Amino acid sequence: MRNPWAQTGNYRTSYVQDTTIFANYREILSVVLLLVALCILPMFLERSQVLVLNFILIYAIAVLGLNITTGYAGLISVGQAAFMGVGAYTVALSAPNLPFWLTIPLGGLTAAIIGFIVGIPSLRVKHLYLALATLAFQEIFVWVVGRSPALAQGAAIPVEMRNFLGLEIGFRNHNYFWYYVILFVLVLMVMAWRNLLRGKYGRALIAVRDNDRAADAMGMDPGRTKLFAFALGAFYGGIAGGLLAYMQRAVVVEEFTLGRSVALLAMAIVGGLGTVVGSLLGPAFIEFLRLYMERLSEWMKSNAFIQSITPAGVDVASALLPLSFGLVIVLFLVFEPRGLYNWWRLLRSYFRTWPFKY
Amino acid sequence: MKRAIVLGMVAMLGLAMAQGRTVNLLWSGAVTGPTSDVGGPYGAGIEDYCKYANEQKLIPGVTLNCTVRDDQYQNPNTQRIFEEALDRAKPAMYLGYSTGAMLQLKPLINEVKMPTLPASAHIGLIDPPNNQYMFLPVSSYSEQVVALMEYINRTDKNAKIALVVNPSPFGRAVVDHARRAAQRLGQSIVDVREVGGGNLDNTALLRALDAAGVQYIIHQNVAGPVANILKDAKRLGLDKKIKQMGAVYTGGSDLIRLAGDAAEGFLWASSYYTLDENTPGIALQKQLAARYNRSADILNSTNYTAGMLAAAIAVEAMKRAAQRFNGRIDNETVYQALIGMNGPNAFKPGFAVSTKAGIEIDFTRSEQTGAEGLRVLEARGGKFVPVTDPFTSALFRQVRNP
Numbered sequence: 001m002r003n004p005w006a007q008t009g010n011y012r013t014s015y016v017q018d019t020t021i022f023a024n025y026r027e028i029l030s031v032v033l034l035l036v037a038l039c040i041l042p043m044f045l046e047r048s049q050v051l052v053l054n055f056i057l058i059y060a061i062a063v064l065g066l067n068i069t070t071g072y073a074g075l076i077s078v079g080q081a082a083f084m085g086v087g088a089y090t091v092a093l094s095a096p097n098l099p100f101w102l103t104i105p106l107g108g109l110t111a112a113i114i115g116f117i118v119g120i121p122s123l124r125v126k127h128l129y130l131a132l133a134t135l136a137f138q139e140i141f142v143w144v145v146g147r148s149p150a151l152a153q154g155a156a157i158p159v160e161m162r163n164f165l166g167l168e169i170g171f172r173n174h175n176y177f178w179y180y181v182i183l184f185v186l187v188l189m190v191m192a193w194r195n196l197l198r199g200k201y202g203r204a205l206i207a208v209r210d211n212d213r214a215a216d217a218m219g220m221d222p223g224r225t226k227l228f229a230f231a232l233g234a235f236y237g238g239i240a241g242g243l244l245a246y247m248q249r250a251v252v253v254e255e256f257t258l259g260r261s262v263a264l265l266a267m268a269i270v271g272g273l274g275t276v277v278g279s280l281l282g283p284a285f286i287e288f289l290r291l292y293m294e295r296l297s298e299w300m301k302s303n304a305f306i307q308s309i310t311p312a313g314v315d316v317a318s319a320l321l322p323l324s325f326g327l328v329i330v331l332f333l334v335f336e337p338r339g340l341y342n343w344w345r346l347l348r349s350y351f352r353t354w355p356f357k358y
Numbered sequence: 359m360k361r362a363i364v365l366g367m368v369a370m371l372g373l374a375m376a377q378g379r380t381v382n383l384l385w386s387g388a389v390t391g392p393t394s395d396v397g398g399p400y401g402a403g404i405e406d407y408c409k410y411a412n413e414q415k416l417i418p419g420v421t422l423n424c425t426v427r428d429d430q431y432q433n434p435n436t437q438r439i440f441e442e443a444l445d446r447a448k449p450a451m452y453l454g455y456s457t458g459a460m461l462q463l464k465p466l467i468n469e470v471k472m473p474t475l476p477a478s479a480h481i482g483l484i485d486p487p488n489n490q491y492m493f494l495p496v497s498s499y500s501e502q503v504v505a506l507m508e509y510i511n512r513t514d515k516n517a518k519i520a521l522v523v524n525p526s527p528f529g530r531a532v533v534d535h536a537r538r539a540a541q542r543l544g545q546s547i548v549d550v551r552e553v554g555g556g557n558l559d560n561t562a563l564l565r566a567l568d569a570a571g572v573q574y575i576i577h578q579n580v581a582g583p584v585a586n587i588l589k590d591a592k593r594l595g596l597d598k599k600i601k602q603m604g605a606v607y608t609g610g611s612d613l614i615r616l617a618g619d620a621a622e623g624f625l626w627a628s629s630y631y632t633l634d635e636n637t638p639g640i641a642l643q644k645q646l647a648a649r650y651n652r653s654a655d656i657l658n659s660t661n662y663t664a665g666m667l668a669a670a671i672a673v674e675a676m677k678r679a680a681q682r683f684n685g686r687i688d689n690e691t692v693y694q695a696l697i698g699m700n701g702p703n704a705f706k707p708g709f710a711v712s713t714k715a716g717i718e719i720d721f722t723r724s725e726q727t728g729a730e731g732l733r734v735l736e737a738r739g740g741k742f743v744p745v746t747d748p749f750t751s752a753l754f755r756q757v758r759n760p
Contacts, residue, residue, distance in 0.1 A: 046442075046445045046446075047441060047444075047445050048438060048441035048442040048444070048445045048446075051437065051438055051441050052438060055434055055438075146525060146526075146530070146552075152527075153527065153530045154526065154527050154530070155457075155458075155461055155480075155482055155527035155530075155531070156458070156461035156462050156464065156482070156527075158464070158465055158487070158488070160465055170469060171444075171466065171469050171470050175441075248433070248434075248437060248462055249462070249465045249466060250461065250462040250464070250465060252433060252458045252459075252461060252462050252527070253458075253527075254433055254458040254526075255433060255434075290435075294428070294435075297428070298427070298428075315390075318389060318390040318394075318428065319390075321390070321430065322390075
């Protein structure tokens with residue numbers, strides 16, 4: 001038998017080997033190292049920097065869900081933020097009576113039920129038509145929340161958790177506590193995602209995406225598979241929304257509008273559709289882009305020389321952020337449609353085959 | 359000898375620290391993104407007043423480090439900017455902006471005991487829970503709408519009114535208070551419509567309100583959507599039939615610029631003085647706009663006045679904190695100074711109108727509205743002119759806590 005630590009290629013000889021979660025031991029080792037690094041990372045960061053990480057990890061969970069619906073099953077969804085909202089509002093309503101480890105899955109389940117219902121049009125329509133159906137759900141969600149007295153008509157509903165197993169949670173440790181909770185949930189969700197995709201349900205998603213009539217001919221049920229994809233993608237969104245509610249200490253409808261749904265789609269595209277690594281890289285890239293563009297914009301505004309050469313009445317600095325956001329998406333679509341994941345794949349491939357080129 | 363040298367060095371160090379002491383003030387708001395037409399001038403007002411405060415040494419021995427950040431009207435950005443400030447340069451006071459972000463930050467603001475003056479005048483910000491450290495510089499949107507209803511009642515009993523509000527928490531907040539006020543005044547709220555920024559044709563809206571016999575439309579929105587409705591009303595010939603009016607962010611120079619002559623006759627509830635009035639605050643506004651090369655649009659904007667008022671309250675609270683607590687300026691002493699800003703200690707910078715008692719800005723632990731006086735102004739000949747004396751809504755406090 002070959003030394004499993006020095007594996008240089010794909011030597012799988014059975015179906016069981018082909019469906020393992022990790023391809024080889026090196027992959028397991030790299031995941032363990034990554035997790036250790038993520039666990040100790042907050043020790044080197046300020047509270048507000050941990051907050052940025054929390055946003056990235058929460059969006060990563062939502063993008064993972066979107067990658068099931070859109071990336072794997074090929075069903076375009078422009079309503080992922082609304083599914084997050086369903087999870088967040090479920091948490092807000094149930095938090096006074098239930099512990100957080102029950103409210104968050106409850107938020108996910110509620111979102112999954114709504115996702116199942118929203119997915120019904122996918123039984124009849126495809127592509128742009130389906131995108132419009134999900135867009136309609138996104139708008140209906142905002143409309144309903146904004147008119148429900150029980151949901152404070154879209155204004156804030158406080159979601160506070162000040163104590164967990166005797167540990168007092170407050171300003172000093174709030175972001176750190178939720179970082180570890182979110183990281184734990186993210187690891188669980190990633191494992192479930194990987195596990196799903198090596199089984200028959202995951203493969204059915206791919207088959208239906210590639211050709212639903214062929215999948216039907218092979219004995220799969222495309223309708224059931226599409227509804228499953230919507231429900232599962234929404235479940236991930238609901239979990240992300242629930243975590244966001246606790247982390248932000250309150251739920252406000254502005255967090256779950258069409259703009260956020262589009263941003264999640266952008267994260268999925270930039271990261272690489274249908275990939276776990278892309279689901280993590282996309283949110284990180286977009287959030288850091290936002291941060292650095294903000295810094296650049298502030299620097300430009302405070303720099304007298306730049307201000308003196310800018311035409312009067314044109315605020316170039318303020319336009320930088322939306323400009324960069326749009327430009328990045330267009331550039332990725334044109335030059336790297338497989339997203340950042342592809343760069344990661346090439347890098348890995350380089351080190352795996354080093355010193356040889358191929 | 360050694361001891362004398364050490365003591366001398368400590369004293370010099372203390373003196374040097376006292377001389378170069380810096381106090382932080384933070385504002386984050388929409389310089390870009392939605393509502394930046396309000397946020398831009400508001401932020402400029404804060405920036406300019408801070409520069410002026412440092413130049414004039416309004417807080418003796420203290421340099422004000424005024425940070426103005428653009429949150430693009432996005433709540434996660436506001437949260438991050440606020441927490442960054444708490445980590446790096448704990449501000450003595452926070453000047454906030456949007457309704458949603460401020461509502462979301464309320465629990466954190468209360469926990470870190472940070473006195474906060476938001477630009478939003480949503481009543482929920484000063485309603486419990488977690489409201490201890492939130493203060494509105496001027497009267498709430500709800501109070502302004504109720505005051506407009508009281509104004510209608512002066513000449514027209516049993517009026518038929520429609521509310522046109524923004525589809526957001528800040529727009530909707532006034533509806534319940536307006537309904538309760540209408541009940542007490544004998545008026546009827548015929549319809550409540552939500553109108554956002556994409557209202558390019560309001561024919562159906564106006565025809566429906568006209569058919570329902572609406573005599574007055576009260577807006578709780580920003581200037582853009584209101585201007586579109588005014589222009590459509592003029593086009594349909596309904597401008598003489600239905601009187602339109604609105605709360606603070608609906609009016610001002612932005613509305614005149616956007617609606618042109620269709621704005622004529624629009625009634626606006628505002629606590630601020632206009633640029634034509636000769637008050638210390640307005641004179642300062644003109645002086646600072648000229649000194650810091652601000653455009654005519656910014657100078658003419660009420661939001662520039664509003665930003666200056668917020669910064670002026672913060673600077674005054676810091677100055678009083680330093681006087682009262684042996685030079686200590688932090689969130690705790692500033693809070694104490696702020697809630698002591700009443701009675702003979704009320705603040706009168708001349709940006710907002712005074713109540714009948716002659717008080718411009720006052721706060722207590724439980725009364726968290728600064729300028730409680732307001733006037734109704736009417737758009738005439740391309741500018742707003744006051745049509746009432748300053749008054750305070752008599753009914754609002756009854757309908758707020760029925």
